[in-house]
Amino acid sequence: MLIFNHSSSLTFTLLGIPGLESQHLWLSVPFSSMFLAVLIGNGAVLFLVVTEPTLHTPMYLLLALLMVADLISTLALMPKLLCVFWFNNREIAAKACFTQMFFIHGASVVRSALLVAMALDRFVAVCEPLRYNTILSHSLVGRLGLMALTKGVLLILPMPLLLQQLAFCSVVIPHTYCDHMAVVKMACNHTRPNRIYGLFVILLVVGLDLLLIGFSYALILQAVIRLNSRDATFKALNTCSAHLFVIALTYAPALFSSITHRIGHHIPPHTHILLANLYLLLPSVFNPVIYGIKMKEMRGKVAQCLCRGNV
Template identity: 80%
Template sequence: MLTFNHSSFMTFTLVGIPGLESQNLWLSLSFSSMFLAILICNGAILFLVATEPTLHTPMYLLLALLMVADLISTLSLLPKLLCLFWFNDRGIAANACFIQMFFIHGASVVRSALLVVMAFDRCMAVCEPLHYNKILSHSLVGRLGLVALAKGVILILPMPLLLQRLTFCHVVIPHSYCDHMAVVKMACDDTRPNRIYGLFVILLVVGLDILLIGLSYGLILQAVVCLNSRDATCKALNTCSAHFFVILVSYVPALFSSLTHRIGHNIPPHVHILLANLYLLLPSMLNPIIYGIKMKEIWGKVAKYLCRGST
């Protein structure tokens, strides 16, 4: 059996979406449309937050950080995938594969951490409205953003480093991007450390983050129950609605994809891979739309720029 080391001369081959090769044109159009939508929507919100002083509040600064994480995830995934669809360019150097893996998984961890911070932000807005600006200062938001970034780097960096010690028996990755477990399965060495660490990261990130988000919303519900005014209750719940929908968009597709891998043994491979792509791309595409719909400040700024451009 041929074996391959981890040198920079080694090249993996990405299969893409097996079983749907005849649909590459339509898939490329769909993914290209998603790519444009993500770039335009996320870029527009980032531009508005950066240029409008009235949007320099904790909620919008955290939203901007979330948009950056979404863009990093998208730019790490889609350009190579579109090259595969358009030019049948399936090769990816080992080092480039590990870098793509780091940025895709790292951005996902940062996104999850930011959702926890945003849950804390909403909790303070509902439970401590009089002290909200004092508690959620710009410096604290900056520090929490750095913590989210550090979490992504620290947790994901060992994944490519552990892979570099392996010898690979196969170079054809049955996936559309360098997913950690898809690359691990190509190795012919003992991969238990890689598998154990990957499971540890999933449990730590998803389990702990969901627990912290649930705790924040438990405190929010407790505060809402104590409100005497129906209008105040509706206002408090509306304050959290956009963040709640973003949580659903971020975690439900990922959970569904994970479940199909573990219990959906009869599900075709292309379904697994499409789900793996969608759970990365759907949040990036829908998050700015959800916040754009719920936040009247964003619509007001968009209208102002449109009116300015038409004069």
């Protein structure tokens, strides 16, 4: 058995989607379409929020931060994936692999933390509407964004650092990107610390964040039940609907992908790899659409831009 010690010269090989190598060129069509949709959709929302003073509210500032996290995750994933699909360029240096891992997983942690902050925003909007601007000041939004970034860096940075201590029995990664668990499985020495830490991050991020989001919405539901007006109840629920769609779209495939990595041994590899890519891409694709449809101010600004363009 060959053993590859980690060094600056170590190079991994990404297989792409095992079992579907002959279909890579066809698969590149939907993937490149999603890549383009993420760049246009998230870029447009970010541009609108930055350039329109009327959108400088806590809700839209948090949305802009979410768009940034989505763009970072997608830009870390897609260029190398398309190189594998289009040019069969599968090699990736160890340092580049660990850097890609850090940005993909780090952006996912930041995204989750921002969804918690947005749940807080919806709680204040429904339960304390008269004090909304007082409680959610711009400085608080800035601190929430900084906390999300810090959480992403501190939780994910140990992953590549721990991997650098391992020797690898194989450098062929059956994946389209440097997923943490996919790389851990290539190591031939003691990987229990890596596996335990990866599970700890999942439980802390997904488990704790979902618990906080659930607690916020339990309080929102309690407040909505107390409302006597049917119109007020509908308005309150409508205020939260976009965020709830995004939460479902973000966490459901992520949880399934994480579980199948550990216990889904009978699931075909290509199914797992496709899902692992989609759980990164789908939220980034649909977030601008969901928020654009549900948020009146966003629709108004888009309409104004389109009207200016037709003049």
